[in-house]
Amino acid sequence: MLVASNRGPVTYEVREDGSLNARRGGGGLVSGLSAIGSDANSLWVCSALGDGDREAVRRGEAEAGVRMLAIPADVHEDAYNGIANSVLWFVNHMLYQTPLEPVFDAEFRRRWASYEAYNRAFAQALADEAAEGASVVVQDYHLCLVPGMLRALRPDLRIGHFSHTPWAPADYFRMLPYDISEQLLRGMLGADRLGFLTRRWADAFTACCTDLVGGLGDTRIGVHGLGADADFLRGRAHEPDVEERMAALRAEIGGVGRKAIVRVDRTELSKNIVRGLLAYRQLLEDRPEWRERVVHVAFAYPSRQDLAVYRDYTAEVQRVADDINKAYGTATWTPVVLHVKDDFARSLAAYRLADVALVNPIRDGMNLVAKEIPVVSDEGCALVLSREAGAYEELGEDAIVVNPYDVTQTARALEEALTMGAGERAERTKRLVAAATALPPAQWFLDQLNALSD
Ligand code: G6P
Secondary structure: OOOOOOOOOEEEEEEOOOOOOEEOOHHHHHHHHHHOOOOOOEEEEEEOHHHHHHHHHHHHOOOOEEEEEEOHHHHHHHHHHHHHHHHHHHHHHHOOOOOOOOOOOHHHHHHHHHHHHHHHHHHHHHHHHHHOOOEEEOHHHHOOHHHHHHHOOOOEEEEEOOOOOOOOHHHHOOOOOOOHHHHHHHHHHHEEEEEEEOOHHHHHHHHHHHHHOEEEEEEEEEEEEOOOOHHHHHHOOHHHHHHHHHHHHHHHHHOOOOEEEEEEEOOHHHHHHHHHHHHHHHHHHHHHHHHEEEEEEEEEEEOOOOOOHHHHHHHHHHHHHHHHHHHOOOOOOOOEEOOOOOHHHHHHHHHHOOOOOOOEEEEEEOOOHHHOOOOOOOOOOEEEEEEOOOOOOHHHHEEEEEEOOOHHHHHHHHHHHHHHOHHHHHHHHHHHHHHHOOOOOHHHHHHHHHHHHO
């Protein structure tokens, strides 16, 4: 069994004494795979990211079961930042400001050639490593061309591909140059089986194929709604470092009986952090009785900072949070507690303290935070959830559902969440937890493998 993804399960740093320090990555895929055990017959192929990883490859020190590909830095940059994160992510999350973007010019074509080369490097490595008839599960939008390329090299393999993002509606997807959209779809259709997080994204992909390449051919489509890893999260959330951070966070929140509206995200354009802040601001404006009685705990961790639009967005989040604190803050109350330094233990501390979870993305493949907060929260929480998150399909009935663009509705939803009675909150949390944990990562991964060998 082989897995392929851009970001692997481990990254390396060079310590001051020159030795290598391995750090395990987070995320559903990593915990899913660790849960099935590090079987001697499995291999994870990923990119070497950064100097530490490259050094590990050079010294041949990458850990057993992982093969890191040292793709030339400029090729990786163009494929990862230039195409995957600036074009494919933008198309599937419908993030373009269409009067100005996108522009598919010679520079785009140059980057596209890198995306092809990057995908070819993965296909070649997988072809070299796979045993006769092995199963290969390729992950995400970075590697859309791999299934087709690998099929051509190794027709004996069983090939799957899983998308962790939404898929664009056909009319939006048609924005891509026709030859490129066709190449992308045909690349994916090189797989025996394609997996998506929700029926909505699977149907959108099918519609694109019908529209642009005459249908799915022999490829089958499956839906696997990745769930939260309850055992891991609850265990981890009760370790001493999390307890410490809870104490620190309680001090930052201050006041007696103050409620916490919690959000935890990468600082990602699609997460809609700014409109969340504006909704909170509107709540404080329209309902002054909530001043001093609530705090918005917003963790917005750095992401994709090589891209200017992400840097600008990070600054905007900071600016809007500061504005709210200036406008409403008092000597005894900071309305918004914003943290921008990634700290998993602190995220879990916030999950435990959450009265309200705010998850309002403008579009999101699943959004695991929506599943994790109800699972970890000490006293249950009310979930304000965007209808455009994949998680809506599973959690929608017990969440307070919002249109992510509608700041006024989101402000009202926050108020409804804050005033929800304890009994209702407990009942809803129970059902949210059941839905959120229906398909834990290990089972999610096994389901993909089983479907592939059927
Ligand atoms: C999304 C994608 C993942 C990606 C993650 C973090 O969840 O589906 O493939 O790894 O974002 O983004 P990054 O660019 O830091 O890998």
